[in-house]
Amino acid sequence: MTKITTLFLSAALLSVSTTAISAPVSYAIDTPGMHASINFKIKHLGYSWLTGRFNKFSGDYQYDATNLANSKISVKIDTKSVNTNHAERDKHLRSSDFLNVSKYPESSFVSTSISGSDENMQVQGDFTLNGVTKPITIQASKIGEGKDPWGGYRSGFMGTTEIKLADYNITKDLGPASANVLLELHIEGTKK
Numbered sequence: 001m002t003k004i005t006t007l008f009l010s011a012a013l014l015s016v017s018t019t020a021i022s023a024p025v026s027y028a029i030d031t032p033g034m035h036a037s038i039n040f041k042i043k044h045l046g047y048s049w050l051t052g053r054f055n056k057f058s059g060d061y062q063y064d065a066t067n068l069a070n071s072k073i074s075v076k077i078d079t080k081s082v083n084t085n086h087a088e089r090d091k092h093l094r095s096s097d098f099l100n101v102s103k104y105p106e107s108s109f110v111s112t113s114i115s116g117s118d119e120n121m122q123v124q125g126d127f128t129l130n131g132v133t134k135p136i137t138i139q140a141s142k143i144g145e146g147k148d149p150w151g152g153y154r155s156g157f158m159g160t161t162e163i164k165l166a167d168y169n170i171t172k173d174l175g176p177a178s179a180n181v182l183l184e185l186h187i188e189g190t191k192k
Contacts, residue, residue, distance in 0.1 A: 015124065024062035024070045027155060027189025032057050035156070035188035038077060046177030052084035052093075061189055063155055065145075071114045073187075077107040079129075097172045105132045118142040123159060129168040136161050138185065152192040160184050 030036045032055060041051045049190035079099045084090055096099045111125035121140040126133050137174070140159030148154050161183050167173075 011131065015150050024064040026062050026192040027060060028192055029059045029061065030188045032191060037186045039179050039184045042181045043177040045175055050084060054078065054081050054083060056081035068114045068116065073111045073148050075109045078105065080105055098170055100130050130170055132168045134167050136163060152187060156188040158186050
């Protein structure tokens with residue numbers, strides 16, 4: 001093999017290896033209520049669904065379209081901002097019977113791994129609520145990504161998971177139908 005051929009092959013391999021390696025893109029999560037929301041629902045006595053949301057949260061994520069394993073997300077939730085559209089119930093939810101916001105004013109989620117595909121992601125991570133941290137898995141999917149009308153670049157995802165209240169030392173007995181809470185997450189981020 002001549003030196004010129006070796007040089008061309010080396011350049012070609014270098015070109016392939018650098019295009020195959022991509023870096024995750026960092027995004028700031030949009031203001032809650034505008035294009036992002038953290039919602040929950042729980043059965044009320046087994047007869048109906050009670051729905052609510054957290055009005056205040058913040059976070060960011062990194063998304064690698066070519067290798068989900070390089071992606072990650074971190075979210076902090078202001079538990080005092082719980083809102084079920086009923087003032088007395090929200091006051092009770094903030095008490096030590098449930099969220100205990102005077103002692104634990106913040107909940108959080110930090111991913112430990114992301115796998116699967118854009119259409120079927122498994123986002124594993126540590127969820128902290130009421131002073132207890134447990135691993136959870138969020139089933140997620142990418143909604144889309146692209147340029148916005150203001151010269152920025154955005155991407156959006158949605159996910160769902162279910163938690164057991166007793167796992168987070170929330171032991172108020174609401175009956176067996178109300179032991180679990182379903183969480184629904186809608187996240188849109190702007191590229192940093």
